[in-house]
Amino acid sequence: MTEARTPLWEVFIRPRNGLSHKHVGSVHAADATMALQAARDVYTRRGEGLSVWVVPSAEITASDPADKDALFEPTASKIYRHPTFYEVPDEVENM
Amino acid sequence: MYSQGLIGADGTTDEDEAFLQHFQSRIDAEQKIEPNDAMPEGYRRTLIRQISQHAHSEIVGMLPEGNWISRAPTLRRKAALLAKVQDEGGHGLYLYAAAETLGISREEMTEQLLTGAAKYSSIFNYPTPTWADIGAIGWLVDGAAIMNQIPLCRCSFGPYARAMIRICKEESFHQRQGYEIMLTLCSGTPEQKQLAQDSLDRWWWPSLMMFGPHDSDSTHSDQSMAWKIKRFSNDELRQKFIDATVPQAEFLGIKMPDPDLEWSEKRGSYDHGPIDWDEFWRVVKGGGKCSKDRISDRQAAWDNGAWVREAALAYADKVRARQATAAPTPVAAE
DSSP states (O other): OOOOOOOEEEEEEEOTTSOOOEEEEEEEOSSHHHHHHHHHHHHOTTSOOSEEEEEEGGGOOOOOGGGHHHHHHHHHTOGGGSGGGSOOOGGGOOO | OOOOTTTTOOOOOOOOHHHHHHHHHHHHTTOOBOTTSOOOHHHHHHHHHHHHHHHHHHHHTHHHHHTTGGGOSSHHHHHHHHHHHHHHHHHHHHHHHHHHTTTOOHHHHHHHHHHTSSOOOGGGGSOOOSTHHHHHIIIIIHHHHHHHHHHHTTOSBHHHHHHHHHHHHHHHHHHHHHHHHHHHHHTSOHHHHHHHHHHHHHHHHHHHHTTOSOGGGOTTHHHHHHTTSOOSOHHHHHHHHHHHHHHHHHHHTOOOSOTTOEEETTTTEEEOOOOOHHHHHHIIIIISTTHHHHHHHHHHHHHHTHHHHHHHHHHHHHHHHHHHHSOOOOOOOO
16 A cells, blocks of 8 residues: 555543643544644544644654663652651641 | 454564663553653554554444434434434544544555555454344444443543543443434334344444454454453453453344343353354454445545545645735634
């Protein structure tokens, strides 16, 4: 098959409940307008959202899974970043 | 809808023992495997085969039902059938996208379908001569598919599991839609009820075959179970489907075409008669009544859409060239 490949787009939808846009999947489309239309047809058949973003997949820079430890492990040891690290006397009640 | 995805899936792999053990320990710990993670070649190959065949099944599955859109008996039925067929198209696209994360292109998958290198579920090679078949497909074929698909929501490969969650949510209306058609026919005239019975007679055995060969003949199941691509065996799922469906037929007042079907107190399940595996393999190998039509319809859709794909890409190039002369102003996303 000598077909030219139709570019891939990642689709993000903002649901009605006030949350931010969330990745829902991908579509192939020749340009942004068609990608938006395809995303609307494929990912919002049941009132899933109020706003759609499409981003060319090739434009996404992702962290390398091989760097996972270097990037994310150090945060595991920093328990003082969490409120439960600190002692508050019972008398103080809610804080 | 579901393909007998494991038929022909080759799970052999030749990585070293330490690599395979580390991978297996991740699977055993119920960690999801994501596209950029290291994985055995056999795992990748098995998933590409299973997901792409599942996707092809959704797409080809639009054809037998599409046959009745223009002849649905009422506007309500027509709107529901259109929505169902559109869902199947959407499900195919979610699944193609999940397979693409493993490094196969959409174009390659399409080519594999059209040349016959990849299979799709044999159930779609049966014809839909009457309106009752649309009821039987929703009730039995989608019912069997749901049995298969619910465990796939917990599949070890993240993108496949996520696509299946979406699909299962949408699929539940399909089965109800089919059962409602059967119910309407069964509470109609004797001729209408006979249409429903006739359709059940034709779809019951092929629906049972959708779960694939018996566990004793299912060659690649063990590896897929170990990798948690598959969570239940073919026979376990088939039994669950039979146990759930027989009472639904009794409610309709129609009979499964199996004289050996009988409740077993001992097993707490229905016993059933022998499945005609010769027919199953004949249809898998392309000998189904509609096998040639299905592929020639897909080929025609691909060929007739070629000029649209070319024109869309040419237009996108033109617009890009035009925009390259104007400076872009970045704005923060809303």
